[in-house]
Amino acid sequence: MIFYFSGTGNSAWVARQLAEGQNEELLSIAVEIDKNKEYKLREGEKVGFVFPVYAWGPPEIVLRFIRRLKMTKPEYLFFVCTCGDDTGRTAQLFSSVVARKGWRCAAGYSVTMPNTYVSLPGFDVDDEDVETQKVHNAVARVRFINEEIASRVQTKHYNCHEGALPFTKSFFLRPFFNTFLMSPKPFHATEACIACKKCEKACPVNNIKVTDRPVWGDNCTQCLACYHICPVHAVEYGKVTAKKGQYKGRLLKDL
Structure with missing residues (x-):
């Protein structure tokens, strides 16, 4: 079972590749979040979360969904986040919310995709050649992730591109973004x-x-x-x- 959230389509594309590769059901978090239902897992079923990185962390709708999620403890849980540049401490923020439910995140990955954030000065979409290269690299990256998840890899360190100053971005800049720049x-x-x-x-x-x-x-x-x-x-x-x-x-x- 793979839950995903996507705005401009990057994470939806990654989620579809993973659902097909793992032969897992694909569910939209935006559709599921208000259903207040309990999800039944098959024996050995994987549970994945796919989402974009917003201000160096998971979107609040994803975290809120996980907090509300009614499900037996997954045998294998993973996440894949998409980002235009780097993730900051997205993995830490995600795994902390999962841990508070008594679950363990076995593996986590980032996939660099074309930039979509344009709401501040200095941020814009990528040039066509950069976009093309990112998508080319993403195809190979998702293939690698599919292979890892199929093998139920247990990672000591999440495979995410944190970038420079990840702690500062996720724990100082992110709260500022969420408070003042989300309107x-x-x-x-x-x-x-x-x-x-x-x-x-x-x-x-x-x-x-x-x-x-x-x-x-x-x-x-x-x-x-x-x-x-x-x-x-x-x-x-x-x-x-x-x-x-x-x-x-x-x-x-x-x-």
Whole structure:
């Protein structure tokens, strides 16, 4: 059983590769989180979590789902996180939440994927050549991870690219991000909006309603699916994104 959360599609793609490789059921955290159900595991069934790295940690929706999760103790539990650059101490944050349930995370991995975060100055999508190389490397990386998980590898150290100053990023910068930079209020649609409702349909937490133009509620994960999926680049985040690119996952569609 593999639970996943994805905004722009990178983690969804990884999750599909893993579900196929492990012959496991694939479940969306955004769909499952409010069901209040108990999940029955088959004997020996693996349990995996796939999610993007947001501000050097797991998205809050993923952590909240795990805290609520009703399940017998998994025999083998793993995670795979996707990131544009580095993960910080994402593995530590994830495994700590799992440990509080009395479970053990046997293995963890990161997969570097094309950048999607554009909500601050200095952050933008990758150039096409960088995006192409990242996707090429990701294919091989996911193949390796599938082989490891199939063998039920137990790792002493999680296989994640933490980058420089991981503790500072995850335990000092991350709380700042989550407190001050998660607001959906700067989101707006320009006059270019055609009311196609693609942003509404793409939002994994149903936080957008479109009448003449989209309106954002307060339940935002900052996944930026709405921004990237807009066919006319009408969705903006304040003034920061006006001249930035969009990520369409074009290469993943051919895999």
